[in-house]
Amino acid sequence: MRRIYLDNAATTHVAKEVLEAMMPYFSEKFGNASSLHSFGRETRDAVENSREKISKKLNAKEHKIIFTSGGTEANNLALKGVAFANREKGKHIITTKIEHDCVLNACKWLEKNGFEVTYLNVDKEGFIDLNELENAIRNDTIIVSIMHANNEIGTIADLKAVGEICKAKGVYFHSDTCQSFCKVPIDLKSFPVDLLTINAHKIYGPKGVGALVIGEGVKIDPLLHGGGHELGLRSGTENVPGIVGFAKAIDVIKEKDIEHMKRLSDKLIEGFSAIEESWLNGPKGDKRLCNNVNFTFRFIEGESLLLYLDSKGIAASTGSACSTRAVEPSHVLTAIGLSAADAHGSLRFSVGKDNTEDEIKYVIDVVKESVESLRKISPLTKK
Ligand SMILES: Cc1ncc(COP(=O)(O)O)c(C=O)c1O
The missing domain is CATH 3.40.640.10 (Type I PLP-dependent aspartate aminotransferase-like (Major domain))
Incomplete structure (x- = not known):
């Protein structure tokens, strides 16, 4: 796979x-x-x-x-x-x-x-x-x-x-x-x-x-x-x-890698923005780290999406700490004003210098399809 x-x-x-x-x-x-x-x-x-x-x-x-x-x-x-x-x-x-x-x-x-x-x-x-x-x-x-x-x-x-x-x-x-x-x-x-x-x-x-x-x-x-x-x-x-x-x-990441990571991150942001009821967390432009994409996909559970993506070979991350079985919403996402439910529906994708445009296209397609499938079975979805 x-x-x-x-x-x-x-x-x-x-x-x-x-x-x-x-x-x-x-x-x-x-x-x-x-x-x-x-x-x-x-x-x-x-x-x-x-x-x-x-x-x-x-x-x-x-x-x-x-x-x-x-x-x-x-x-x-x-x-x-x-x-x-x-x-x-x-x-x-x-x-x-x-x-x-x-x-x-x-x-x-x-x-x-x-x-x-x-x-x-x-x-x-x-x-x-x-x-x-x-x-x-x-x-x-x-x-x-x-x-x-x-x-x-x-x-x-x-x-x-x-x-x-x-x-x-x-x-x-x-x-x-x-x-x-x-x-x-x-x-x-x-x-x-x-x-x-x-x-x-x-x-x-x-x-x-x-x-x-x-x-x-x-x-x-x-x-x-x-x-x-x-x-x-x-x-x-x-x-x-x-x-x-x-x-x-300290010599590994070159200027061209930073530009490449920024380009791939922007592609992910653009692709995910086409998904309804979804948004980017954090700033746009030069005040955003070149390789960070954090997105909320409303009405789904971040961990479910993470595992779904994992089953398709894609590794991302949820901000929430999973400890003693109590899944706390991310302290960062709640500090920027997200509700606990929206914080739980968020995922971080952090690109690396070796990711390719082709991988990013695949990820956008899989995320779109996964969010759609999960929303169909989500109790949180507005019917
Ligand atoms: C912002 C920040 N500070 C501190 C750490 C902890 O660093 P380390 O894993 O080297 O202990 C990390 C990484 O997990 C981090 O992202």
Whole structure:
């Protein structure tokens, strides 16, 4: 059966050149990067060269790059590490209602541990109101955490504007850029961002590796205590193959791939727009991530459509978290104003650089036919 992968926002495959770059570091070049002998020095060089390469990509000369086990750990380190290191300044944190669960759940944990969190609203396209942000900053605010591109609806926030507000108010600014890194330009020389989260598995790199990029002078405590690796901020023997793969992956997505993904996404948007009682969630145009298409198909259940498409070989995603059997509607879709029923009838299709026009045509046809069939048997359909 034909298989079409449209879940690249969840993860991508590892690019061939990335895998090739990683391979020697599993067996031939296996030294511990902290060892003083030549085996260790060779992997230390690999780690430092990777750090240097990622730093150049972000124009982050004045920042330190701390390798972590991924975006989740980097976001936790940013929020908890800064909150605890700056307790004498205050206990207030600002974020938005549409962050990734690892930011929201880290904030909830901080609330249980004596911190206060303001969750900013977003408009129907997923943008925050900059005035609301400015007014929310208090004397005891420590950090503002606002993601760059939203993983569910592709909204791209104005990092520069947020960073300037935070700088003027003297609070740290953290941004989770896991979805935008290498797809939207990020230049830390011109964006005043104090802490930035990135990871490898959304850009054709390996899973289980990411980094927190930390600006000069940022006061931050580690979460993991041990041998003092990564400038004392992330103890634990470095994942050298992962780090090498991460640095290699930053070259994979080219400008032409971004244009290609945008073209395919626009085709999906156009095709799905012809389906009645259906709409695109998130903004249109350049404020939308190039590979994200999130659509509500009213009167159907997203999970049913997902499984139906899966039976036809198409992989997409629902935003809703399915836990302890209670299927919660997506917090992002409800934050932009969708009812629980409409949020449940939504699916995310995230294209990759290797998808083809022919695949997209097939997907549009299958989705049209699937929505039609499911609506015929749906108890939600208006008769
Ligand atoms: C926006 C965003 N932040 C954080 C993460 C978590 O990253 P990781 O899977 O590397 O822990 C993801 C990916 O799932 C994401 O999309």
